[in-house]
Amino acid sequence: MCYAIPGKVEKIENNTVTVDYFGEKRKAHNELSRIAIGDYIYAQGGFVVSKISPSEAQTILSVWKETFFQLQEVDLKLSRLQLNDKNTDKKLFGILDKASQSRELSRQELLSLLELKDKPKIELFFKTANFLRQKYHKNSCCVHGIIEISNYCCRGCQYCGISYHNKKLKRYRMAKDEILQAAKEAVEVYGFKSLVLQSGEDPGYSIEELTDIVKQIKEKFPALIFISFGEIGVEGLEKLYQAGARGLLMRFETSNPQLYQKVHPEMSLENRLLHLRKAYAMGYLILTGGLIGLPGQSSEDILNDLFLAKELRAEMYSFGPFIPHPATPFSNHKPVPAEEVIKVLALARIMGDNNAKILVTSALETLSREAAKNSLLAGANSLMLNVTPLSYRPFYSIYPDRAHQSEDISAQIESTVSLLRSLGRAPTDLEAV
Ligand code: 5AD
Numbered sequence: 001m002c003y004a005i006p007g008k009v010e011k012i013e014n015n016t017v018t019v020d021y022f023g024e025k026r027k028a029h030n031e032l033s034r035i036a037i038g039d040y041i042y043a044q045g046g047f048v049v050s051k052i053s054p055s056e057a058q059t060i061l062s063v064w065k066e067t068f069f070q071l072q073e074v075d076l077k078l079s080r081l082q083l084n085d086k087n088t089d090k091k092l093f094g095i096l097d098k099a100s101q102s103r104e105l106s107r108q109e110l111l112s113l114l115e116l117k118d119k120p121k122i123e124l125f126f127k128t129a130n131f132l133r134q135k136y137h138k139n140s141c142c143v144h145g146i147i148e149i150s151n152y153c154c155r156g157c158q159y160c161g162i163s164y165h166n167k168k169l170k171r172y173r174m175a176k177d178e179i180l181q182a183a184k185e186a187v188e189v190y191g192f193k194s195l196v197l198q199s200g201e202d203p204g205y206s207i208e209e210l211t212d213i214v215k216q217i218k219e220k221f222p223a224l225i226f227i228s229f230g231e232i233g234v235e236g237l238e239k240l241y242q243a244g245a246r247g248l249l250m251r252f253e254t255s256n257p258q259l260y261q262k263v264h265p266e267m268s269l270e271n272r273l274l275h276l277r278k279a280y281a282m283g284y285l286i287l288t289g290g291l292i293g294l295p296g297q298s299s300e301d302i303l304n305d306l307f308l309a310k311e312l313r314a315e316m317y318s319f320g321p322f323i324p325h326p327a328t329p330f331s332n333h334k335p336v337p338a339e340e341v342i343k344v345l346a347l348a349r350i351m352g353d354n355n356a357k358i359l360v361t362s363a364l365e366t367l368s369r370e371a372a373k374n375s376l377l378a379g380a381n382s383l384m385l386n387v388t389p390l391s392y393r394p395f396y397s398i399y400p401d402r403a404h405q406s407e408d409i410s411a412q413i414e415s416t417v418s419l420l421r422s423l424g425r426a427p428t429d430l431e432a433v
Contacts, residue, residue, distance in 0.1 A: 009036070030047075031047065039051055075139035075425060083097055092112075113343070114303060142357060146386055156265065174389075182388065194224035212243075225246060228248070247315070280313050306348055314352075317356055320362075360376065360383055373423070385409065
């Protein structure tokens, strides 16, 4: 979104460019033709997204210049870690000290973090995760936009408010022109550099229609495109990659096969994992994770979910709470407290791949107004804003009362930018060289 800094290309080696941001070097993969040393570009998720004119870049950079270093200082201050063995529980001190040195924790140690009950101990756990976030990613934070293009769904996931269980829901399917218009607005008016296109599993769009939409967005409105259309088949994934999609958002929901079967009676975990593995092999960035608080789910299950996300080489971990929807078979369950979900994000930061981003989901924000801030201070470094046209948003009701449901894009951007600035975060979403 508008919270983005252009970088200057310093070096080109095959498809990899080195980009300079006020003296800091980052690497990005380039698929655009005609990129030369000295050009100014925007990059997201490791990809060069677009080139901009030197005059435009310099205007933007002059605004950022001072802020860039001020933000780094704020972040450094907020992520400082002082573990003290005098007034910390000995066992916890040992675990967090080891984690802060990026040493591997045992399963038992990881589980003990997930099961912490005492507030000050949980605080220390979150601070350690925040320290590691700063260590691996500095103050970078990425912000994606999501367009929910259809709420039709042929699946019967027991928890989901747009599944076929919800007979009364008004269904919508955006036409190609409406989707292109929403993408245009997100990219050209609001400056988003990456877009997620999401829908229920909707056979109402053919793969050809979806590829055409992705192709046209890529041609007209440069952005990194993630797809999230459910289990569209390996061939579908291939066609969409060829059309220009570069990321797949698909949660495996739970790594426990019995629980998976219980909550998705007509689906199989194997098929879901097959999509994720094949997509990674094709070159897609993988955004995946699961639901926290499913009925019957244990801490062991959640730890296994984190290991699975790591094994799947997730570029971004997407873990959020299950929130009961009244029109589903799981309507009578209770959601977990927000803090339990933040523990999972913090644990992902401690045990996950160092380069992985960790997303604050809207479902988590729905549980608590403070959740975005608290998560960003506990290891998370990624946000997703809803850029679906306002008139459709109430109908994409995967769970009730979604956070930001009726906020227009500029209001969401305003509050996000002010939150990120208050925490010293900047939008240089690339790996350091
Ligand atoms: N609560 C929270 N998240 C949900 N999702 C579906 N239903 C719910 C719910 N009731 C999530 C699923 C899916 C994503 C698009 O939405 O994890 O992968």
